[in-house]
Amino acid sequence: MEVTVRFFAGCREAVKRDEATLSLPDGATLADLQVALAEEYPAIAHYAQRVRYSVNWEYAAADAKLDDGDEVAMIPPVAGGSDRSRAWVTEDVVSEDDVRPLVETSASGAVVIFLGVVRNHAEGRAVEALTYEAYPPMAEKTMLEVAEEAHGRWPLHRVAVAHRIGHLRIGDASIAIGVSSSHRKEAFAACEFVMDRIKEDVPIWKKEHWADGPAHWVGDDAEAE
Incomplete structure (x- = not known):
């Protein structure tokens, strides 16, 4: 063929x-x-x-x-970056397969993969779906900066982040993070750091679709229509 x-x-x-x-x-x-x-x-x-x-x-x-x-x-990764740091925003499904090949090396004794998955509840209320919106160029640039900051804190090999945007159903992965290092302690710590910083600093917004009421942008005091 x-x-x-x-x-x-x-x-x-x-x-x-x-x-x-x-x-x-x-x-x-x-x-x-x-x-x-x-x-x-x-x-x-x-x-x-x-x-x-x-x-x-x-x-x-x-x-x-x-x-x-x-x-x-x-x-090639749309966000650029170096071999040791990759980050991109996509409307496609994200999974372990997106980040693991980018972070594994022959020197890596630890490869930590984190998937953020849409759950069916938040703040005691039933959730039917989430919508993610981003300012892609800035989001990708900021995620790369976070990855590089993680490299500065721990002796890592590689970091890769893929964040999905658009309408996601229960069970869909919204983010996939991969971190590799020689030892597990550094890899676990760096993975948690990257996730926390992304939630704090990256221009990606989350809208929760409640089962019993109007949708709501997380962090916005006024409920969206």
């Missing part, structure tokens, strides 16, 4: 082309494609584990099976 791969930003510059068509055996996965890409384009090998991949315009994990005619994109 044949799969089209699209390249962006640094990936595009490394291979000196916008897209390529690769032949793969039937039943191949995204992980198989990553291997084929590294063999076909050695210059892109160091990007393989540092970017996100989409298949037919949806983010996909390494074990996703590919079909003939699929379009795969190599997508």
Whole structure:
């Protein structure tokens, strides 16, 4: 089967082309494609584990099976940052799979993953859903600053943060944080620090949709209509 791969930003510059068509055996996965890409384009090998991949315009994990005619994109983190700090805001589903590959290293004895999940209650009232709104450029910049501050406090390897915006249902993850270090104590402490600082300083707002009344923006004394 044949799969089209699209390249962006640094990936595009490394291979000196916008897209390529690769032949793969039937039943191949995204992980198989990553291997084929590294063999076909050695210059892109160091990007393989540092970017996100989409298949037919949806983010996909390494074990996703590919079909003939699929379009795969190599997508660098939209917020930029260094190898040790990544942060982005997205309307897509977020999970452990988004941040874990970005923080794991061969030197990491501890990898801590935190998922903030929408619960069905708040302040003693039933909650049906949450809506998150953000000022994305500033939110991403501030999250990167928080990640770098964590690096300054503890001997960490990498930090990655993905925050979802839009309408979320009960059980959906609103944020995924990954932290790696040589030892668990530093990783746990840094992960908690990053979450606390994001809630305090990052321009992301949460609207609670009550089961028994009008929706309410958290932190706003006046209830929203």
